[in-house]
Amino acid sequence: MRHTLKFPGVATAAAVCVALACGAAMAQQKVKTQQVAGEKIRVKSSIDMQGMSIPSQTQEICIPAGQDDESTIMQQLQQGQGGDNCKISNVKHSGNKFSADIKCTGEEAMTGHLEVETVGKTMRSTMDAKTSAGAMKMQSEVTRLGTACEVSQPKVARQTPQTPQMPAMPDMDACQMAYDSVKDRDLADQLEVFLTPQVDYMNGGKKVSCKKHETFDQFCDAVQTPAGFMSLDTAEPTSKRRASQGPLIDALDACGLDSDDESIAALQDELLGQAQKERLWRYQLRYGGEEAYTALAATAKKECSGRSFTNAAKRYASLCRDYGSALAGGRRRDALAAAGCTEEVAERNLCVGYGERPQAKAKAKSKRRAVEVEEVEEDAEAEDAEDPVNDTINKAKKGLRGLLGR
Secondary structure: OHHHHHOHHHHHHOOOOOHHHHHHHHHHOOOOEEEEEEEEEEEEEEEEEOOEEEEEEEEEEEEEOOOOHHHHHHHHHHHHHOOOOEEEEEEEEEOOEEEEEEEEOOOOOEEEEEEEEEEOOEEEEEEEEEEOOEEEEEEEEEEEEEEEEEEEEEOOOOOOOOOOOOOOOOOOOHHHHHHHOOOOOOHHHHHHHHHOOEEEHHHOOEEEOOOOOHHHHHHHHHHOOHHHHHHHHOOOOOOOOOOOOOHHHHHHHHOOOOOOHHHHHHHHHHHHHHHHHOOOHHHHHHHOHHHHHHHHHHHHHHHOOOOOHHHOOHHHHHHHHHHHHHHHOOOHHHHHHHOOOOHHHHOOOOOOOOOOOHHHHHHHHHHHHHHHHHHHHHHHHHHHHHOHHHHHHHHHHHHHHHHOOO
C-alpha cells in the first residue's frame, strides 16, 4: 500500500498536484522554504490500480501564481521523488492539449504517459503509469479558483543552478482551438469557424473574429483548389446566417474573392488544368464539359476496357474503378451520375451531356407528335361535321384511299 499512497502525488503531477502527496513530500524533505505568492486550485483525483479503486478526492491547495502547467508538473514530480529523479520527454502540443512521457528513477521508480487537456480555467489529465507495485491509471481535474494565497517553496541558494524548466504551454488560442476541431472535416464545416465569432475564454469571454488568424489564410488557399471548390459547391448550406447563399459563395465572399456567376465560372475553368494534373476525375466530369468528357472516355477505353479494373495502371485505378465501365461503354449519363450529377446540377450548365437519356427523349418526342396529330385530326373532323359538303368530300377521300390500299 505504500506505493498506492505515494502515487496520488504522481496522479496530480498530471494535473498540477493532489494535496495528499504534495503535503507528504514537503514534510519528508528537510529543506529550507520560503513563502511566495500563490493561487488556489481545486483538485479532484481518482486512482485505479490492479482492480482496486481509490475513491475520488477533492481538495483545495495553493500553487505558485502564474506557474504554467508543465512547470508545475515537473516541480511536483521532483518534490514527490525527493530530487531531480524525474524527466519529462516527448512533449507534444496540439491546440489546448499536450502529452508527454514521464520517467522517474530511484526508490519510487516509475514510467508513464500523460495526456492533458485545458478548457478555460480547468485542466483535465489522464496518466497511465507502471511502478514496482504494478500498473495504475490516474485521472484528475484541476480548476484555477483565482483566489490569492501563499505557498511554501524550497529556498534555493543563488549559486545553485536551478532545474531547467519545461517550455511554457502556449496560451489558449480561441481561433486555433476552433479550427483544430474541424480542420479534418469539409471546408463547409471549417467555414463556420470564420463566419461565426469565437468565444475567447482567456479574455473574459470576449467574442473574436478569426478572419485575421493565420488559419483563415490556409482556409482561403484551400477554397481556390479543385478539391476545395468542388467540396463547397456540392455541400448543403450549413450557415444559420440569413444572408447565406450557399457555402461556395459564402466562402468566396469571406475570402474577399469575386462571387458573381462570371467570376465563379472563370475560377472553375482555371482550376480545370490543375484537376487534370492531380487526376481529379470527378472535377473534370462535373466541370470540364464536352472536351474533358471525350478525353476521359478515350482514356477509359484504352486503360480500363478488357481487363480487371484492379489491374489498371495505378494512375488510372480510381478512374477505372469509379467511372471506367460507363465511360468505356459510352454510357455518358451513368458516368456523370457517378460524379454526382443531377438534373438540377445540369441546369447550371454543369455536367454537360447529362440531361435525359437519348431513348427517353426519342420516346417522349414521338409521343408528343402522336398527341399533336391526333388533336389536329379531331379538330378537322369536328369542323367537317359542321359542314355537310366537306363531310361528304372526306368520306369520298377515305373510300378512295381504301380502294388504292392506302
